Amino acid sequence: MTKSDKTDADGSVSDRPMIEIKGMHKWYGEFHVLKDINLSVAKGERIVVCGPSGSGKSTMIRCINRLEEHQKGKIIVDGIELNDDLKRIDRIRREVGMVFQHFNLFPHLTVLENCCLAPIWVRKMPRRKAEAIGMEYLERVKIPEQAKKYPGQLSGGQQQRVAIARSLCMSPSIMLFDEPTSALDPEMIKEVLETMIELAESGMTMIVVTHEMGFAKTVANRVIFMDEGQIIEENDPESFFSAPEHDRTKLFLSQIM
Amino acid sequence: MINNDSLPDLPPPRTSVGFIGWLRNNLFPSPLNTLLTLLALYIIYLVVVPTVSWVFLNSDWVGESRDACTSGGACWVFISARFNLFMYGFYPESEYWRVNLVFAILALLLVLLHIKQLPRRGWLGAFALIGYPIIAFYLFSGGIFGLEKVETSRWGGLSLTLVLSGVGIVASLPIGVILALGRNSQMPIVKAVSIVFIEFWRGVPLITVLFMSSVMLPLFLPEGTSFDKLLRAMIGIVLFESAYMAEVVRGGLAAIPRGQYEAAKALGLSYWKSMSLIILPQALKLVIPGIVNTFIALFKDTTLVLIIGLFDLLTTVEAGFKDSHWLGYALEGYVFAALVYWIFCFSMSRYSQNLERKLHTGHAR
Ligand SMILES: Nc1ncnc2c1ncn2[C@@H]1O[C@H](COP(=O)(O)OP(=O)(O)OP(=O)(O)O)[C@@H](O)[C@H]1O
Numbered sequence A: 001m002t003k004s005d006k007t008d009a010d011g012s013v014s015d016r017p018m019i020e021i022k023g024m025h026k027w028y029g030e031f032h033v034l035k036d037i038n039l040s041v042a043k044g045e046r047i048v049v050c051g052p053s054g055s056g057k058s059t060m061i062r063c064i065n066r067l068e069e070h071q072k073g074k075i076i077v078d079g080i081e082l083n084d085d086l087k088r089i090d091r092i093r094r095e096v097g098m099v100f101q102h103f104n105l106f107p108h109l110t111v112l113e114n115c116c117l118a119p120i121w122v123r124k125m126p127r128r129k130a131e132a133i134g135m136e137y138l139e140r141v142k143i144p145e146q147a148k149k150y151p152g153q154l155s156g157g158q159q160q161r162v163a164i165a166r167s168l169c170m171s172p173s174i175m176l177f178d179e180p181t182s183a184l185d186p187e188m189i190k191e192v193l194e195t196m197i198e199l200a201e202s203g204m205t206m207i208v209v210t211h212e213m214g215f216a217k218t219v220a221n222r223v224i225f226m227d228e229g230q231i232i233e234e235n236d237p238e239s240f241f242s243a244p245e246h247d248r249t250k251l252f253l254s255q256i257m
Numbered sequence B: 001m002i003n004n005d006s007l008p009d010l011p012p013p014r015t016s017v018g019f020i021g022w023l024r025n026n027l028f029p030s031p032l033n034t035l036l037t038l039l040a041l042y043i044i045y046l047v048v049v050p051t052v053s054w055v056f057l058n059s060d061w062v063g064e065s066r067d068a069c070t071s072g073g074a075c076w077v078f079i080s081a082r083f084n085l086f087m088y089g090f091y092p093e094s095e096y097w098r099v100n101l102v103f104a105i106l107a108l109l110l111v112l113l114h115i116k117q118l119p120r121r122g123w124l125g126a127f128a129l130i131g132y133p134i135i136a137f138y139l140f141s142g143g144i145f146g147l148e149k150v151e152t153s154r155w156g157g158l159s160l161t162l163v164l165s166g167v168g169i170v171a172s173l174p175i176g177v178i179l180a181l182g183r184n185s186q187m188p189i190v191k192a193v194s195i196v197f198i199e200f201w202r203g204v205p206l207i208t209v210l211f212m213s214s215v216m217l218p219l220f221l222p223e224g225t226s227f228d229k230l231l232r233a234m235i236g237i238v239l240f241e242s243a244y245m246a247e248v249v250r251g252g253l254a255a256i257p258r259g260q261y262e263a264a265k266a267l268g269l270s271y272w273k274s275m276s277l278i279i280l281p282q283a284l285k286l287v288i289p290g291i292v293n294t295f296i297a298l299f300k301d302t303t304l305v306l307i308i309g310l311f312d313l314l315t316t317v318e319a320g321f322k323d324s325h326w327l328g329y330a331l332e333g334y335v336f337a338a339l340v341y342w343i344f345c346f347s348m349s350r351y352s353q354n355l356e357r358k359l360h361t362g363h364a365r
């Protein structure tokens, strides 16, 4: 494993792993979708995951907050090992924010209500305080003026930024992104990527599934390439893009670049 | 030749717009259509003229007994003379105010609950769902605070219809929601119980349910336990309708994209919180037409309680024209009953359309 020389905002990549995945396997019925996944993510590290469609990228990051269950191996998030214990799952979900390809905003609630919901009902925060925090993050993603609108009235890029703000309102220590820009028109991709770059600069631990190689080059500490349920290659972005080791990586890179 | 000046806007030809244009396009576009239009007009004429004459022109409106009905058209005197029977059944006349009060409070609550700016609307809603039914029950049945006791067998008419359908509507929706969630549950026992319950009640006709509840249930109960007939009918209706409601709600749940469940989970919301805050508000909104449809069906189904000897609106109307003083006025009775049912059902339907518009948040599916 290559340690990157990139550092986060306060100038250090801490050694304590935020996420540790050891020998993890997952099956969908008979189908062996993830095979022997090993991954350790330090605090403040930014990891980009790429690979062909169906290679198991989504499944892997969805195992981290237990949207999918793994059958073998260990996943330890911020010192808590994931198992069937609902309390642990809840604790981990509070620590881990997730942004989806199709935003998944709640269409019956306003933008601000989308942001406040979890702080109020999960963190038991008073409504006033939750709203203040909601507005703060909406300002950070640069759409405070849309707070009273419904998600259906916003553009795709705006919706995705609301989704990021909604996750941040829970003050997570880890953010997972599953192809956050692939449902967006080109002109909106930029605004979402800028939001994510700012988040990275603030020192957030991030795992991002994306095919935006420009983003990977500027932001990632490490790039992971997956194929057929396995991690095939793992390297710092410079080496990954300039000198891929495996043939499958080369083929994949030649197809998307 | 190319014309470089922009052409002025001209009015369309007279024959294609306005009333004349509409007539030409829709009623008389071809000889065959003209023939059909004339035929349809003739049929409407055949139906409408005698109806209007029977209902309005040749009808009798004032009087005390059938002697007042001399014009040969509808005898609305029958309705006005027996109006109290149709509204209150055999409820003692001196106690009518109690029934009136119950419905007056209900109307007041409904109005207040629709005022957005009202402070503490949540508490008022809770009162409407919990406190009000208790008050309504004691006002109806009496027996406390010196109110005369009125047995449920004396309740009747429109007020009984409203009590039955009100209880049915208020109870079947939450039970239906629970059953729908149960049917979608990951827990095998909960799922199985819900499926068996829903399929059992959907599989038997309501008339059988009512009949069994009044004839069979007492056979299973220990001797001497009396179990109010109205209460049994209510339970039968509620169980029956909640099975239907469950399937309507399940349709709504199925239409919610998986991403909504996942987003709720990812934010750390528990099962009940994600259901009550995220999934159900959307699912119920989607199936408002189906829910109201079930409510309307329920409202009309309450007429079936006549087979177990309860006197709802329709039964009191029938009792009215079977009375020897009023023999022969069945048509007036049925028209009146139909009108009352129609007014309530149509109001529900309009209200649901209103609600749908109000709850629309610009999210195109
Ligand atoms: N619920 C499921 N049941 C069965 N198979 C599934 C399920 N979800 C995903 N799969 C399969 O698992 C494999 C990995 O899916 P996954 O969504 O993780 O791929 P991915 O790398 O994210 O692909 P994409 O780039 O298309 O999003 C695919 O072959 C997919 O068909």
Ligand SMILES: [Mg+2]
Binding pocket: A057, A058, A059, A178, A179
């Ligand atoms: Mg995917």
